[in-house]
Amino acid sequence: MSRRQRNAGIAVAVLVAAALVAGFAFTFAPKAASTADGLAAKQLTFPLPENRRDGLRNSFHEKRGANSHEAVDIMAPRGTPVYAVEDGRVAKLFNSVPGGKTIYQFDPSGRFAYYYAHLDRYAAGLAEGKELRRGEIIGYVGSTGNAKPDAPHLHFAIFKLGPKREWWKGEAIDPYPYLANLAPSPG
Ligand SMILES: [Zn+2]
Numbered sequence: 704m705s706r707r708q709r710n711a712g713i714a715v716a717v718l719v720a721a722a723l724v725a726g727f728a729f730t731f732a733p734k735a736a737s738t739a740d741g742l743a744a745k746q747l748t749f750p751l752p753e754n755r756r757d758g759l760r761n762s763f764h765e766k767r768g769a770n771s772h773e774a775v776d777i778m779a780p781r782g783t784p785v786y787a788v789e790d791g792r793v794a795k796l797f798n799s800v801p802g803g804k805t806i807y808q809f810d811p812s813g814r815f816a817y818y819y820a821h822l823d824r825y826a827a828g829l830a831e832g833k834e835l836r837r838g839e840i841i842g843y844v845g846s847t848g849n850a851k852p853d854a855p856h857l858h859f860a861i862f863k864l865g866p867k868r869e870w871w872k873g874e875a876i877d878p879y880p881y882l883a884n885l886a887p888s889p890g
Contacts, residue, residue: 739863739876742815747788747881748837750819750859751844752890755779761879773875774818774860775882781823781855783844786888787835788817788859795870796831802858803847807870808835816873820858821850838889 749756755777765772787808794816795807802820806829809816823845835841846855859882862873 741812742861742876742881745789745810746886748786749882749885749888750786750788751777751779751783751857751888753888755783756882759879759882761877763875763877763879771875773877774820774858775878776856776858777882778854778856779844781843781845783855783857784840784890785819785822785842785844785857786890787837787839787841788885789837791817791835793829793831793833793835793841796825796829797870799848801849803850804842804845805848806841808841809864809868809870813868814864815876816862816864816870818858818860818862820860821845821848821856823847823855 759775759777762772762776763774789808789810791808791810793806794809797805797807799805799820802818804822804825805818805820806822806825807816807818819842821844822842825842826840829841844855844857846852850856850858859878861876861878861881863876864870864873
């Protein structure tokens with residue numbers, strides 16, 4: 704075997720080893736963790752006054768009719784202020800049958816959407832395209848949509864947006880771990 708042949712053999716062996724390592728990493732990479740990549744570092748602000756953390760429980764995986772809930776409900780009296788969990792902008796104000804008065808907020812990177820539903824009303828001056836500051840009041844808790852009239856609450860969800868940044872399409876991320884460890888709200 705010439706030196707050239709031996710070097711070529713070593714190069715092939717290195718390439719095969721690299722391909723194996725890459726294949727292993729690809730197969731076993733924690734995909735769920737990469738979906739929410741960067742979300743924990745944001746230290747989102749709790750979207751309601753601090754005393755609403757009491758009794759917070761995870762309802763992300765519960766069924767709502769034929770669908771998964773894919774959100775967390777935070778009980779609060781009607782009219783309780785709702786705070787923007789992060790800077791960003793209002794992508795859409797939407798009145799839907801299940802959600803009632805809702806806000807879709809995009810984060811500054813445009814990778815995530817925060818969804819606030821069943822609002823009684825929007826904050827004065829709120830409009831699509833408005834730049835939001837973390838902690839700013841964006842609306843008030845209510846029971847619009849399919850919430851029980853005697854159980855007003857904030858339905859809060861987080862979506863990882865697709866490459867087209869469509870507000871109505873996204874992959875739901877369980878917000879509970881973030882809500883449970885969020886930065887204090889202004890209220
Ligand atoms: Zn809900």
